[in-house]
Amino acid sequence: MSVTTSYEGGGARSPGLLDRARIIAHPGFNRWLVPPAALCVHLCIGQAYAFSVFNLPMTKLIGITKSVPGDWKLTELGWIFSIAIAFLGISSALTGAWLDRVGPRKAMFIAACCFGGGFLISAVGVYLHELWIIYLGYGVLGGFGLGIGYISPVKTLITWFPDRPGMATGLAIMGFGGGAMIASPLSVLLMRHFSTPTHVGVAETFVVLGVVYFCFMTIGAIIVRVPSPDWHPRGWVPPAQPKRMVTTNDVHVDQALKTPQFYLLWLVLCLNVTAGIGVLGQASAMSQEMFPGRVSPLAAAGFVGLLSLFNMLGRFFWASTSDLIGRRNTYTIFFLLGLALYVLVPNTSSIGSVALFVACFAVIISMYGGGFATIPAYLKDIFGVRYVGAIHGRLLTAWSAAGVFGPVLVNYIREYQITHGVPKAQAYTVTMYIMAALLVVGLICNLLMRPVHEKHHLKEEQALA
Amino acid sequence: MNKTISKADNGSQTIKVLLAWAFVGIPLLWGISETLANAMRLFR
Numbered sequence: 001m002s003v004t005t006s007y008e009g010g011g012a013r014s015p016g017l018l019d020r021a022r023i024i025a026h027p028g029f030n031r032w033l034v035p036p037a038a039l040c041v042h043l044c045i046g047q048a049y050a051f052s053v054f055n056l057p058m059t060k061l062i063g064i065t066k067s068v069p070g071d072w073k074l075t076e077l078g079w080i081f082s083i084a085i086a087f088l089g090i091s092s093a094l095t096g097a098w099l100d101r102v103g104p105r106k107a108m109f110i111a112a113c114c115f116g117g118g119f120l121i122s123a124v125g126v127y128l129h130e131l132w133i134i135y136l137g138y139g140v141l142g143g144f145g146l147g148i149g150y151i152s153p154v155k156t157l158i159t160w161f162p163d164r165p166g167m168a169t170g171l172a173i174m175g176f177g178g179g180a181m182i183a184s185p186l187s188v189l190l191m192r193h194f195s196t197p198t199h200v201g202v203a204e205t206f207v208v209l210g211v212v213y214f215c216f217m218t219i220g221a222i223i224v225r226v227p228s229p230d231w232h233p234r235g236w237v238p239p240a241q242p243k244r245m246v247t248t249n250d251v252h253v254d255q256a257l258k259t260p261q262f263y264l265l266w267l268v269l270c271l272n273v274t275a276g277i278g279v280l281g282q283a284s285a286m287s288q289e290m291f292p293g294r295v296s297p298l299a300a301a302g303f304v305g306l307l308s309l310f311n312m313l314g315r316f317f318w319a320s321t322s323d324l325i326g327r328r329n330t331y332t333i334f335f336l337l338g339l340a341l342y343v344l345v346p347n348t349s350s351i352g353s354v355a356l357f358v359a360c361f362a363v364i365i366s367m368y369g370g371g372f373a374t375i376p377a378y379l380k381d382i383f384g385v386r387y388v389g390a391i392h393g394r395l396l397t398a399w400s401a402a403g404v405f406g407p408v409l410v411n412y413i414r415e416y417q418i419t420h421g422v423p424k425a426q427a428y429t430v431t432m433y434i435m436a437a438l439l440v441v442g443l444i445c446n447l448l449m450r451p452v453h454e455k456h457h458l459k460e461e462q463a464l465a
Numbered sequence: 466m467n468k469t470i471s472k473a474d475n476g477s478q479t480i481k482v483l484l485a486w487a488f489v490g491i492p493l494l495w496g497i498s499e500t501l502a503n504a505m506r507l508f509r
Contacts, residue, residue, distance in 0.1 A: 028474050028475070028478065029478070030478040030479070030481070030482050032482045032486075033478075033481060033482050033485050036482075036485035036486050036488065036489045037485070039489040039493075040488070040489060043489060043492065043493065175489070175493075178493050178496060178497070181493070181496030181497055181499065181500045182492050182493065182495065182496035183496075184496075184499075184500075185495075185496065185499040185500075186496075219488070223485060296506075298506050299506045301503060301506075302503040302504040302505065302506040303504070305499075305500040305501075305503045305504050306500070306501075306504040308500060309497060309500050309501070309504070
């Protein structure tokens with residue numbers, strides 16, 4: 001197969017190592033190599049969920065055994081994660097269309113440089129004890145890596161698995177949930193290894209993680225391939241009669257923003273994430289306060305880990321299920337079941353059932369992860385395959401909004417309740433009901449979803465361009 | 466594009482797939498086992 005590309009102005013040159021033309025799969029390429037390539041990236045960037053493991057050690061960089069004046073405060077450190085998530089949304093929105101053009105290998109490699117580089121710059125920040133360097137390193141540069149890495153394999157997977165797009169994207173996005181489960185114990189091990197009586201070992205841990213993540217993500221970039229335009233899975237024929245909610249047309253990324261469907265899906269994702277992310281951030285404190293004396297801090301940490309596991313498994317399970325029952329039906333289940341569970345949670349405290357409490361949140365968090373994993377296939381169904389990466393990138397701003405909205409909602413309502421004399425064990429009751437109300441709004445948005453009007457479809461001459 | 470895919474090609478592709486899945490699967494399984502070990506404390 002030729003890998004020569006013609007360029008305007010005459011002549012031809014071989015495509016670069018990172019170019020899309022270089023990674024067109026040869027006949028006989030096994031498409032099951034593509035999900036592990038995507039997982040190489042998502043397992044690394046999923047580390048973001050475990051960044052809090054550095055918070056406490058970073059409050060003791062000067063005092064070593066305890067925080068002393070001059071050490072950073074937890075509130076200041078909390079901004080590192082917030083900036084990273086904000087830049088995840090910004091970068092995915094800004095670069096989505098470009099990534100669709102340049103292909104997944106270049107995108108994944110750039111993500112590796114940004115994410116790995118973010119850690120290395122942050123190591124300098126820790127070494128010099130300058131917090132703004134970490135904001136710039138992990139927050140801004142790492143956040144860019146998160147955004148580019150998150151959306152880079154999505155369109156590739158959908159084109160490799162037209163028969164099971166939900167399962168394919170679910171597999172990759174599952175890695176984002178699973179990354180924290182690797183990063184958390186790995187970071188603790190590394191900090192333990194590098195710490196001395198005069199040193200907490202965070203800077204060295206950042207260097208090792210930066211190098212390891214760069215290598216791991218680069219291997220993903222090396223493995224990834226795109227199918228040739230005429231490729232389709234062996235034995236698979238596109239359904240002659242497409243389903244009502246699955247389009248065979250394409251909508252341009254700029255045109256998608258002019259459709260009500262984009263904003264409905266933005267709200268659907270934002271509300272589903274808001275409900276989950278607020279709980280994730282407060283899970284440890286909530287379990288201890290709702291069951292005082294029964295859930296120890298150590299057990300609460302176990303609870304948080306369990307939620308990470310269900311966050312990961314939900315991504316694969318629900319996205320795969322959506323291939324069978326449809327995306328709208330999947331989200332309807334999220335909102336209806338979530339509504340019932342949020343209303344049930346306060347009762348688990350009053351009847352004193354830790355097991356029921358854990359079960360409720362395990363399912364809730366599985367649907368939080370499932371929401372992330374199902375949305376690319378939902379976008380593909382509504383707007384077509386061609387610009388799905390770019391549209392997905394813009395939709396991820398909903399995540400950034402929810403990342404701010406969710407924790408603020410949970411934390412402030414809790415504070416308000418406690419200052420007004422509500423016992424800590426009951427301080428989350430109103431929050432749970434508000435979350436349930438948000439899910440009702442999400443349910444309505446989801447039920448309003450209709451196929452995009454044909455006036456928004458890409459015209460034949462545009463499609464061929 | 467109509468090149469016949471030999472058995473040897475198929476075999477090497479299968480090995481590559483297994484290696485790639487092991488490369489991502491082993492760290493993930495380690496992470497899951499660590500998480501489950503910690504989570505067990507919740508029910509002790």
